[in-house]
Amino acid sequence: MAASSCVSLAEKIIKPDSPTPSSLRRYNLSLMDQIMVLVYMPIVAFYPFLTSKTPQQVSNILENSLSKVLSSYYPFAGTLRDNNTFVDCNDRGAKFMNVRYDCPMSEIVNLPDTGPEYLPFAKGMPWGSTPDDESLLVVQLSHFNCGGLAISVRLSHKIADGCTLCNFISDWASIARDDENANIPSPEMIGSSIFPPSTEMPPTGFHMDTEVDYEFYNLPVSKKRYLFSSSKLEMLKSQVTSETGVQNPSRLEVLFALIYKCAARAARSFKRSSLSIPVNLRPILDPPLATRTIGNILSFIKVETMSEDEMTIGRIVGEIRKAKDEVRKEGHVKEEKLVSLWTEWIYSMGKEFEFYRYSSVCNYPLNNLDFGWGKPSRVTIPVYGTANTCMFMDNLSGDGIEVIIVLPEKVVTQFENSKDLIHFASPVNLSARESIKR
Known part of the structure; x- marks a missing residue:
């Protein structure tokens, strides 16, 4: 229903606002990262009618603050390499999509049973796979004709768990809200020292000892x-x-x-x-x-x-x-x-x-x-x-x-x-x- 109401879509790539030093270009995956499936983890936040910001102002704020937070979370702007054993932190960037729906936000939020979980994501697939040619981080800003908006984020499960996703989006919001004074602790990237990667198993494989139903x-x-x-x-x-x-x-x-x-x-x-x-x-x-x-x-x-x-x-x-x-x-x-x-x-x-x-x-x-x-x-x-x-x-x-x-x-x-x-x-x-x- 709402998917057919999508009347415009624009995409761009948001890069970190400061380049990643060459000494940090290689981010090794941990054991748990290795065995994690190549899917996106999704989250979406809905906001009612905004009186103080135009759609363009909202988009500018989100794009600028995303660029800044990516300087701290620089692996999220990189590319998986070597059969998904490490991230090349090459500042490739995150995909940012601007979508406009010709319907009120309630048409999505108030859907029975399925509710708001699926439509404010690219192709309605929040848990979709992470192809090699896709960004590890995908953001979609959805505008509705009632003035409401949704911010949806998909982060590759290959490099992050739910705790990391929640911290990332919280830090992003802090920078967007208080650009000059946001005090964001630097994320620690020590997972591979806690869970050393394995060299003896397929990085994306599963070891099945039971029959799958x-x-x-x-x-x-x-x-x-x-x-x-x-x-x-x-x-x-x-x-x-x-x-x-x-x-x-x-x-x-x-x-x-x-x-x-x-x-x-x-x-x-x-x-x-x-x-x-x-x-x-x-x-x-x-x-x-x-x-x-x-x-x-x-x-x-x-x-x-x-x-x-x-x-x-x-x-x-x-x-x-x-x-x-x-x-x-x-x-x-x-x-x-x-x-x-x-x-x-x-x-x-x-x-x-x-x-x-x-x-x-x-x-x-x-x-x-x-x-x-x-x-x-x-x-x-x-x-x-x-x-x-x-x-x-x-x-x-x-x-x-x-x-x-x-x-x-x-x-x-x-x-x-x-x-x-x-x-x-x-x-x-x-x-x-x-x-x-x-």
């Missing part, structure tokens, strides 16, 4: 949204503590467990299941790494459930906590385990297991992305469109967590009727968001 990846799916308010999350945390003795469970621990339980039981006939969650290693490693260490500085934890009796919220929270503690005790994750865990994240474990993949960008300041014209009316990250994937984000109001979940169509009704879900969650009706009706 390709039918699973082609299942018809449905996307659903739910809000878990802070008060409901506190109730759930108290319930878990009283039932299991787990002290101070986090919001995400109890929410991961609840969604996992409801989704797995919605399948009606129980199947052995596995929940996989990425973990930011920066605060866990000894010594901890700076938040602005760029790259894929992560590992994965998993919870396996072998029988329906084990599918309880309390038990799952306990297993999540135990898996986190094991990562902390290890202090450093071995190559073999990283490769194995990442392989399981990408592929189902085979037809004997039902596989669930959850990601979170909670606790990052994404709802405060002020480029100089106020905070966004909505920020969101598209969830990858295969069954049993889930994205967790802080609610814009600050009251709780919003969840987007992709489910097989055949289990949606059962999932929506889950007693725990009904008790703790509220379905999100995008069309009811008055703040973004423009």
Whole structure:
């Protein structure tokens, strides 16, 4: 619908405003970068009608500030080389697209189920692959005929994880908002010293020891949204503590467990299941790494459930906590385990297991992305469109967590009727968001 309303498109390349020194031209990828897939990570922020800036002024501000932030994040303006083992920091630049839609922003933001995640991206493919001839960073500025705009960013997962993406866009907004006084700490580029690259495996390959259930990846799916308010999350945390003795469970621990339980039981006939969650290693490693260490500085934890009796919220929270503690005790994750865990994240474990993949960008300041014209009316990250994937984000109001979940169509009704879900969650009706009706 909105794609057919696109009436203009202009592209240009934004280069760093200062050239990268020759001594920094080679940026070696770490082990985790090597095994990461060549896809873009997407994020989009929507802003209501602007009274103080013309479309051209907005574009100029974003282009100039992007050029400045790229001087610090210079690998993002480079080119992958040598079978994707390093980045040639050649200041090739980031792609910047200016798009104008002949429709109001609400036509995209208020779409049922799919919502705003897909259309404000080139070709509607936020998780598209990163071809060799494409920029590692792609930005799209979308103008709507109501005066609203969207800023969408796609950054290659080959060189960055979610933490890096959030830091980059936050730093970019700071420079755009306060050009002269923005105090941006320099990102640290030490990933290859933390996870030395491997010379014995294909840099973009996967080591598969299990049969892949390709039918699973082609299942018809449905996307659903739910809000878990802070008060409901506190109730759930108290319930878990009283039932299991787990002290101070986090919001995400109890929410991961609840969604996992409801989704797995919605399948009606129980199947052995596995929940996989990425973990930011920066605060866990000894010594901890700076938040602005760029790259894929992560590992994965998993919870396996072998029988329906084990599918309880309390038990799952306990297993999540135990898996986190094991990562902390290890202090450093071995190559073999990283490769194995990442392989399981990408592929189902085979037809004997039902596989669930959850990601979170909670606790990052994404709802405060002020480029100089106020905070966004909505920020969101598209969830990858295969069954049993889930994205967790802080609610814009600050009251709780919003969840987007992709489910097989055949289990949606059962999932929506889950007693725990009904008790703790509220379905999100995008069309009811008055703040973004423009």
